[in-house]
Amino acid sequence: MIIEIWTKEKYAKNEERGFIGRLAHAGLKVKTARLSRLYRVDADFSRAEFDKLASKLLTDSITEHYSLTPGKNGLKNAYRVEVWLKDSVTDVVGESVKGAIADVLGKEPKTVRFGHAYYVPCGSELKLKHAVSKILVNEVVNKFSIKKH
């Protein structure tokens, strides 16, 4: 199960502006973009339990939204870029969340991995891939995918 969390639109301007600036630095000029945090929780939990984790543990309900269906934070005609640490790389945030989940539900998931999703409306997947390689991922430790949303 992937839990996706993002900042509510009225609070997200700063992080979006920063991200758009970084894309521009990598040669990709866009007017809008969105960002999400992703938690991939590998566990035999019920949907209600995942919902509890998302709402009670991982999301700040005042400033953030969550979804158990990836892609709800999307922009129309945008590419969705998912970035994760490679499975062989220690994921400190994922490990901490794993411990916290055990505290909340009384049972531990098999693994938790932490990642990011970026929504970028642009005309060229190639240009986007170049920018992603330049500013968002280090292929030494990261893996990523780009899909039309």
Add this chain to the structure above:
Amino acid sequence: MTDNLSNFTSLPEKQLVELDSLCGWSLSLLELQEAQRQFSKMGRQPTRGELETIAQTWSEHCKHKTFSGPVAFRDGGKTKKYKNLFKETIVKATRTLNRKWCLSVFTDNAGIVEFGKSGKWGLAFKAETHNHPCAVEPYGGAETGVGGVIRDILGVGLGAKPVLNTDSFCFGYLDGKKKLPKNSHSPERIMRSVVEGVRDYGNRIGIPTASGGLYFDDGYLLNPLVYVGCAGLIPVDKIEKKVVPGDLIVSIGGRTGRDGIHGATFSSANIDEETTASAVQIGHAVNEKKTLDVLMRARDLGLYNAVTDCGAGGFSSAIGELGSETGAHVKLENALLKDTRIEPWEIWVSESQERMILAVPKAKMKKLEAILKAESCEYCVMGAFPGDGRLLVAHGDESVVDLPMSFLHGGVPNFEKQATRRKVKISSAAPARPASYGQVLKEMLAHPNVCSRHSVITQYDHEVQGGTVIKPLQGKYGDGPGDATVIWPQAATLDQHDFSGFAVSHGFNPAAGKIAPYQMALHSVDEAVRNLLCVGAEISRTAILDNFCAASPRDPEVMGDLVLAAEGCHDAAVGYGAPFISGKDSFYNQAKDADGKEYPIPMSLLISATAPVEDIRKAITMNFKEAGNPVYLAGTSRRGMGGSVYNDMAASGNNFISPLDIKAAVKLYSAILKAIKSGCVAAAHDASQGGLAVTLSEMAFSGGFGAEIDLTWAAREKGLSPLELLFGESPARLVLEVLKDKETEFLKLIKGLPVCEVGYVKEEPSLCVLDGGERLFWEDINALKNCWKRELI
């Protein structure tokens, strides 16, 4: 490879070198042949684990072969020979000074000096570099750099409590247009990730990151420098440690995985396109915090006899170091693993983070286990220190290592390095006069090596533990550039009635090093001491750290730079009475770009300094405080634009480095310290990067006051041009704001010294500077601040 290992002792040179490259050991042919000779003598072939152990024990990272080795330095027709460059310069200065307040120097994971009035505490201080890992994976490299230096503090004596982290970075210019090779990251990317790594580790573990610096030069384009430091408090009766035969080898903290294999040997290699992530470790601050909490509790209960950190080389290094006299018998199958797909030799040399090794008496193991469980800190008993002087490492029935410690630690061959003085053409011609000094000042304030560091500093938690008295950002608006940080470590001493603190500062000037490495070292020590003085620290008790970073030592000119800088360190330390207490070096910081062009870094020497602050309530900051107060310039302005920021912006035609007069500086600083202690000085700020005009501007806009300055009577060398006066970076100068009602007392204290009144602080927000009746510039301080306050990331 198996064939080559089973025939190791008879391999010809070519195959030896190929084997070394295949295994990533970074051993020289001489070292490989010495290993061959030793195993031939033993009448057997080595195991992979034994060769891995030798590679890490003999690595540049662990043995510091370059700095501690013999050097022949050619200077003109003369040759000077050093048997051990480090001992004959850095250590020699400390031995000459022989300060009683130095409690432990050059023998442990960090240096320790006395702290506070009670006589109960020592202050441990250490700085490290993590350059190569940061070039490959900047976030992880920076994180684990911080984690590593914190573990040095946890592993000094029987463990010190960390109270301050420091960070100093060097990157290529962020807006550079140079074409980069395929495997490299842009400087902007490296900087952002390094800052995030330092931030995430320091903030999560709960140690303030509150002192450091940033420096840009295209020499660092492919080889960023990431200096990270840590200071901690240790009870003086916990400084001695000794493994007792029979003690158990206990590993606490993180688990062992395949991350970080070959980090130590990586330090002995140039980075190229083949460099992979296997040498990169991943940090976990929360695990280290658990380890820290266990250590502090167990230390105070006397539950272990010795401790050290698992750094480069992992178990091999840490257990080998602790058992260097007693020997060690290790059972690798007892190690807690992250990943079961790991070879025994990999467990032995893995550099997985957050692990500490303790020597625990059997009778105390139960009590220690109770604390480990209470803190949710994982541990395993890896074996014992037997007292037979042999390193025996096994995994089940398989022997991984069986070697005498004397061979590992005494067998490394070393050869004489050739060093020669770099030829640099020096011009001391009068620099050309620019069209507008005001315009130069504005451009100077926006220069990456001068502008505000707030976008980096504000990412760090510099308040955690509640002891950061003088903060990295100062002034009326909390955004002025501080000279030094002052820490009141009450979170460690738990004594809120003792207002003893300590200050930490840095000195760094690689631009001067390109021209005159000896003067660079003098200037760097001077800058660090002067920065301490600016907050009112007791500079007669300054202790310093040296962190050298250089390109390949195979280049005689690089070695020549090192010799000259090391000699400069010696002379400066003796001159200022400031002993070196610890240090580190990092070589092979050079790489090729896409066109095959070499990018060696300039000789880079970071001096980190600390000195006590007797009463933290009397420490001072750098911003102007009150209109009407007189402004004084202390020190003589001298000729020379060499190494200046101005020369980076516009070639002045003058690259002469002003020589430092240490005796005069010491005399001047002693008097100024008396004035600060007497409460005469409201603000002090050093004139360093950017020169005097930048110093005055920063004091003005950080305080929200203007100033009327007339430099006509300022102490200066004959023939000094206005450009050199405003933007030259001659050392040993600082600007002081003196309290008006204490001016008479101040004048008595500085009588006979080159300290001249140059103007006064005013309400009107403008900075006006005159010299000899000519107005050099008049600028609105808010306009100056706007130029200075750039967002670097």
